[in-house]
Amino acid sequence: MTVGSQVKTVLASLKNIEATLDILSQKTQDSEAKQVYQQTSQIIHEVKTDMHAQVQILQNEEPQYDT
Amino acid sequence: MPLWIEVILRSILLITILFFLTKWLGKKQLSQMNSFEFISGFVLASIAAIHSIDIRLPLIYGILAMFTWFFIPFVLKQLALKNKTVRDFIQGKSTVLIQNGKIMEDNLKKESYSTDDLLENLREKNIFHVADVEFALLEPFGRLSVLPKKENQPLTAKHAGITVAPMKEPQTVIMDGKMLLEPLANLSLNPDWLSTELEKMNVAIENVFLGQVDHDGQLTIDLYDDQLVVPESTEKELLLATIKKCQADLELFALATNNEHSKQVYSSNSKKLDKAIEVVTPYLK
Incomplete structure (x- = not known):
C-alpha cells in the first residue's frame, strides 16, 4: 500500500466514526452523553478535514498511483 | 337459605371488605410494620375469619369491628405522618448500638439485644469483625443498619477516580x-x-x-x-476500536514521513484523537 492509499483508508474510517457518533448522539436518552458524542464527532470532523487536505497533497505528489 | 350458602356469601363479602381495608392501609411491607400495625392487621383478619364461619354472630357486628380495627390504626398513621412527636411515640425511635466504632452496652441492654443478636445481624450484613463498623443503628422495626468504616466500604468509581457515564434506566x-x-x-x-x-x-x-x-x-x-x-x-466497542486504530495510524504516519509540514499535521491530529478517546471512552464501555 502506498502512503496515499493508507491515508485514504484512515479518512474512510474517520468518516465511519463520525457517522456512528452522530447516530449514537441521536439515539441516546441522556443529554450529557449526547453532548459528549457531539463534541467527539466535532473533533473527528476537524481531523477528517485535515486528512482530506493531506490526501489532496499526496495525490499531487504521487500522481502515478492515483486512479 | 341453606347454611352453606350463607357461609359462602358472608365469606365473599368479608373478603371484599378485608381486601379494600388492607389496600387503604397502604403498601408497607410486612417487615416494615411495627408491632402495633402488625397485630391490628392480624386482628382484622381474625375478625373476618370468625364471622365468615360462625353464622350465629350478626354480620353487621363483624363489619363494625373490622372498621374500628381499621379506623384507629389508620388515624394514628395519618397523625404520625403529620407530627414528629406522635410518630416517635407510635413507631418508636431508632437506637444507636455502635458509635465511633464502640459498642453502646447500655443501649444494647435497653433494647434487650444480646451480643449474639448483634453479631448475628452484623454477619447478615457480611461483617464478621465488629472493629470494621463505624456506626450501627437499630431501626424501630428491628432491622440493623450498619455503616462500615471508610476503608471497609466497597470500592466505588468515585474512590478510584474513574469517570463513568451517567446511566438511565433501561x-x-x-x-x-x-x-x-x-x-x-x-x-x-x-x-x-x-x-x-x-x-x-x-x-x-x-x-x-x-x-x-x-x-x-x-x-x-x-x-x-x-x-x-x-x-x-458490538457497535460501541467497534467504534472505540476504530478511533483507537485511526489514532495509532496517524502516529505511525507522523513517524514515517519526512515532510515537516505533514509530520506536524499528523501528530497534531493524532493528539486531537487521543483527547477524543479520553473523553468518549467511559461512554463507549
Whole structure:
C-alpha cells in the first residue's frame, strides 16, 4: 500500500466514526452523553478535514498511483 | 337459605371488605410494620375469619369491628405522618448500638439485644469483625443498619477516580413475545424500529421472551430457546476500536514521513484523537 492509499483508508474510517457518533448522539436518552458524542464527532470532523487536505497533497505528489 | 350458602356469601363479602381495608392501609411491607400495625392487621383478619364461619354472630357486628380495627390504626398513621412527636411515640425511635466504632452496652441492654443478636445481624450484613463498623443503628422495626468504616466500604468509581457515564434506566419493550408500546414511546422509538432491530438480529418477535433497550438505544434480548445464540451488539466497542486504530495510524504516519509540514499535521491530529478517546471512552464501555 502506498502512503496515499493508507491515508485514504484512515479518512474512510474517520468518516465511519463520525457517522456512528452522530447516530449514537441521536439515539441516546441522556443529554450529557449526547453532548459528549457531539463534541467527539466535532473533533473527528476537524481531523477528517485535515486528512482530506493531506490526501489532496499526496495525490499531487504521487500522481502515478492515483486512479 | 341453606347454611352453606350463607357461609359462602358472608365469606365473599368479608373478603371484599378485608381486601379494600388492607389496600387503604397502604403498601408497607410486612417487615416494615411495627408491632402495633402488625397485630391490628392480624386482628382484622381474625375478625373476618370468625364471622365468615360462625353464622350465629350478626354480620353487621363483624363489619363494625373490622372498621374500628381499621379506623384507629389508620388515624394514628395519618397523625404520625403529620407530627414528629406522635410518630416517635407510635413507631418508636431508632437506637444507636455502635458509635465511633464502640459498642453502646447500655443501649444494647435497653433494647434487650444480646451480643449474639448483634453479631448475628452484623454477619447478615457480611461483617464478621465488629472493629470494621463505624456506626450501627437499630431501626424501630428491628432491622440493623450498619455503616462500615471508610476503608471497609466497597470500592466505588468515585474512590478510584474513574469517570463513568451517567446511566438511565433501561426500558422493557418486549415481554412474552409481545411488543410493549408505552415503553417504546418513552424512548421516542416506534414499532418499525423494533422490527428492524429484530431483523438485524435475525429473530422473530414470537421467540423473544424479554427484550430491553438501554439508554443508548441498544436492544438486548432473551429468547425462549436458550440454545440459540443471540448476536451481541458490538457497535460501541467497534467504534472505540476504530478511533483507537485511526489514532495509532496517524502516529505511525507522523513517524514515517519526512515532510515537516505533514509530520506536524499528523501528530497534531493524532493528539486531537487521543483527547477524543479520553473523553468518549467511559461512554463507549
